[in-house]
Amino acid sequence: MEYQFISYSLENNIAKITLNRPEVLNSFNFQMAKELQDALDEVNKNDEVRVVIITGTGKAFSAGQDLSEAINLNTELSEIVERNYIPIVTKIRNLEKPVIAAVNGVAAGAGANIALCCDFVIASKEAYFIQAFSKIGLVPDSGGTYILPRLIGLARSTSLMMLGNKLSATDAENLGMIFKSTEEEDFDVFVREFSAKLSEMPTKALALTKKLLNTSFENSFEEQLEAEKNAQCLAGNSQDYREGVNAFLEKRKPIFKGK
Numbered sequence: 001m002e003y004q005f006i007s008y009s010l011e012n013n014i015a016k017i018t019l020n021r022p023e024v025l026n027s028f029n030f031q032m033a034k035e036l037q038d039a040l041d042e043v044n045k046n047d048e049v050r051v052v053i054i055t056g057t058g059k060a061f062s063a064g065q066d067l068s069e070a071i072n073l074n075t076e077l078s079e080i081v082e083r084n085y086i087p088i089v090t091k092i093r094n095l096e097k098p099v100i101a102a103v104n105g106v107a108a109g110a111g112a113n114i115a116l117c118c119d120f121v122i123a124s125k126e127a128y129f130i131q132a133f134s135k136i137g138l139v140p141d142s143g144g145t146y147i148l149p150r151l152i153g154l155a156r157s158t159s160l161m162m163l164g165n166k167l168s169a170t171d172a173e174n175l176g177m178i179f180k181s182t183e184e185e186d187f188d189v190f191v192r193e194f195s196a197k198l199s200e201m202p203t204k205a206l207a208l209t210k211k212l213l214n215t216s217f218e219n220s221f222e223e224q225l226e227a228e229k230n231a232q233c234l235a236g237n238s239q240d241y242r243e244g245v246n247a248f249l250e251k252r253k254p255i256f257k258g259k
Contacts, residue, residue: 001042005032007057008039013050013199013258015043022058025106027066033084040091050258051198052095053191054118055102064109064132077138085110085142089117093143093214096207098198102191103169103178108132113142116151119210121178122194123169124187129177131161150217151177202240203258 001008007018017039019026026032036054043049056062070080092099092114101107101115103123109132115121116129123129131148133140140148140161148157152175160167169181182190198206208231216224235241239259247254 001038003035003039005029006035006039008042010046010049012196013048014053014195015039015046015049015051016053016055017043019054019056019062021066022056022060024066025060025063025108026056026058026111027063028084028110029066029069030080030083033088037087037091040088040095043097044091044095047258050097050203051195052097052099053102053195054092054099054114055191056104058105060105060111061101061103061107061115061127062111063106064111067136081141085114088114089143092117093210096210097203098206098210100191100195100198102187103127103129104187106130110142113140113144113147116147116177117143120180120194120198121172122180122182122187122191123172123178124184125169125181126184127169127181129167129169129172130164132164134162134164148177151175200256202235202238202244202256204238204240205235208235 005019005021007020009016017036019032019036021027021029021032043052065080065084069075070077098120099118101118101121103115103121105124105127107115107127108130112129112131131140131144144161145157148160156175159165167177169178172178173181180190212224212227212231215227219227240256243256244254
């Protein structure tokens with residue numbers, strides 16, 4: 001599949017999706033949002049893919065919505081949210097493979113919340129996050145009001161969303177909002193090595209863990225125990241489980257296939 005506003009590559013079981021509108025800080029128009037959705041569908045059905053990286057070209061991860069398109073097309077913002085962002089974040093959360101947001105620069109508005117809904121957020125220390133919605137009289141979308149309070153609590157989320165202050169990658173890591181911040185010169189190497197490590201892990205078990213985490217805030221304790229039991233049954237019937245047990249007994253490193 002050919003893309004206009006993203007690039008896509010697959011190497012060593014790692015799919016890399018790069019937002020590619022650097023002249024507007026990788027802000028989303030309808031076409032780029034559709035292409036990202038299509039790429040997420042592609043990696044979901046491709047058994048060769050065991051890890052997904054989403055990143056940006058140039059100085060930004062993504063500055064969120066391209067407001068000029070919204071104004072020029074006279075499009076209702078609710079339509080933009082429904083067509084662009086609800087499908088993107090839903091696909092990421094339901095993707096049965098770990099997703100890394102490699103935040104190379106500014107992540108603002110919807111761009112910040114798309115990053116935060118990924119399983120791991122790795123950010124260059126030159127990057128920053130901003131809930132920019134209040135700056136133009138809007139409210140956070142793209143799952144931000146759901147995800148951010150669960151990451152850092154209600155009080156901090158309220159201040160970031162209402163005040164719209166910038167948050168450095170270092171501060172985001174210290175708050176527990178993201179997985180890791182790195183020096184700019186180490187960023188690409190860290191992302192590459194970390195994604196390679198994930199690609200060698202038992203992908204099916206990781207997918208089941210992700211599914212359990214998605215339900216953990218809504219289920220009762222008893223419901224979650226039942227969900228864990230059912231997921232463990234599925235994991236226990238996987239090839240990776242048998243390989244893991246054999247490797248343990250044979251005192252060697254397991255070779256997982258993601259099956």
